[in-house]
Amino acid sequence: MNSQEIPAGAPCWIDLMTSDIAKSRDFYAALFGWSYEVGDQEMYGGYTMAFKDGKSVAGLMQSQENGEGYPDMWTTYLRVDDIEATMAAAKNAGAIAYMEPMNVPEQGKMAMLGDPSGASIGLWEFGGHTGFQSHEENGAAAWHELHSKDYPAAVSFYHDVFGVDTSVMSDTPEFRYTNLVDGEKELAGIMDAAGFLPDQMPSNWQIYFQTDDVDATIAKALTLGATIINAAEDSPYGRIAGLSDCTGAMFKLVQPPA
Incomplete structure (x- = not known):
């Protein structure tokens, strides 16, 4: 799957918030054969990209030390064309903003919300990062x-x-x-x-x-x-x-x- 095949409103990315990124990396590497690239600490906070056979499949991020109350969890992100407009529409429809839209340098824009039924979902507006390169394949x-x-x-x-x-x-x-x-x-x-x-x-x-x-x-x-x-x-x-x-x-x- 390439980015042109990911329509607006579709899942386009996943990432894992983990209390022990080293342990999580080892787990998924052994289970699915993932390899990793760690992003710039200053620019991306050490955000780690996971790859399967050279194609991006997911991200992993270490949760903050003070992030108590947040369980380790996977998040799905939906592709949006205009993240600010989507967040405004979501709030009008009863969603709660967990994280307002923010710019991720050179990559795109992200946000997190709680939908009206209480489920957490991410939003992603494409920039340099255009979603997963592998989907509906083994290990993805x-x-x-x-x-x-x-x-x-x-x-x-x-x-x-x-x-x-x-x-x-x-x-x-x-x-x-x-x-x-x-x-x-x-x-x-x-x-x-x-x-x-x-x-x-x-x-x-x-x-x-x-x-x-x-x-x-x-x-x-x-x-x-x-x-x-x-x-x-x-x-x-x-x-x-x-x-x-x-x-x-x-x-x-x-x-x-x-």
């Missing part, structure tokens, strides 16, 4: 999914604020799911999670990393300090599982159908 993110405690509000928010079309995949009491789409291309999913997210867990975006063998990847992850959250199971979209990594950040695995 393959799918992005919002587990929302206020499903109707979330669906209308992403449709209205980001200007993406929606397509209802399932609408039964047991399983409500809407895809954000660009023409025929499915960009991300929104799931009604009110029935299964525990009270203390807010709505959240989940990132699925692709692998050609979920069970082998889980076995490897466990030796590296991971914990299983959702055991591997077969679905119409492949074999999937949920884990937390060596510092507690949650992620999912997907093995596409043969």
